[in-house]
Amino acid sequence: MPKDTPSMAKNKMRRCLGAIFDPHPSKTEVDRLWGYFESRCAYCGIMINRKSRTGHLDHLLSSSVGGSNNIHNHVLSCARCNGDETREEPWDLFLQGKCENSQALQAKKKKIIQWMSQVPDSEPSPEVRAQSKSIVKEAIENFERSVEKMRALRRNGF
Numbered sequence: 001m002p003k004d005t006p007s008m009a010k011n012k013m014r015r016c017l018g019a020i021f022d023p024h025p026s027k028t029e030v031d032r033l034w035g036y037f038e039s040r041c042a043y044c045g046i047m048i049n050r051k052s053r054t055g056h057l058d059h060l061l062s063s064s065v066g067g068s069n070n071i072h073n074h075v076l077s078c079a080r081c082n083g084d085e086t087r088e089e090p091w092d093l094f095l096q097g098k099c100e101n102s103q104a105l106q107a108k109k110k111k112i113i114q115w116m117s118q119v120p121d122s123e124p125s126p127e128v129r130a131q132s133k134s135i136v137k138e139a140i141e142n143f144e145r146s147v148e149k150m151r152a153l154r155r156n157g158f
């Protein structure tokens with residue numbers, strides 16, 4: 001087991017505080033997602049065996065552009081499509097590349113849009129989002145100050 005370093009603790013604090021603000025989907029929600037997509041990858045349509053643990057929850061709108069962890073911002077994705085996820089392109093363009101014809105594209109797109117449209121409109125505003133970021137920043141800065149104080153205490157001997 002690695003020892004807990006200050007930088008590991010900072011990452012944990014970020015994740016922990018972030019999950020309070022924007023919780024990850026619950027097990028019940030994940031079950032609903034598997035049911036809605038009928039155990040198939042929302043992009044390529046391949047059947048995924050849930051027990052194989054190769055199914056992924058893929059963010060439709062990535063968190064780097066403000067996408068939330070709400071279950072309706074996720075689709076079921078196979079490992080392969082999820083692996084391609086370093087993609088910068090919007091999900092519908094990505095989907096286009098995964099469909100053999102426009103009929104398949106329309107059907108898959110409709111299914112995803114229907115799922116997404118169930119997102120409650122209680123999404124946090126950009127202002128509230130910025131507030132949550134600044135709370136995390138404050139916590140990290142406080143922690144860094146504590147680390148420095150502790151190191152100074154140690155340096156000064158007992």
Ligand SMILES: [Zn+2]
Pocket residue numbers: 041042043044045046077078079080081082
């Ligand atoms: Zn796939």
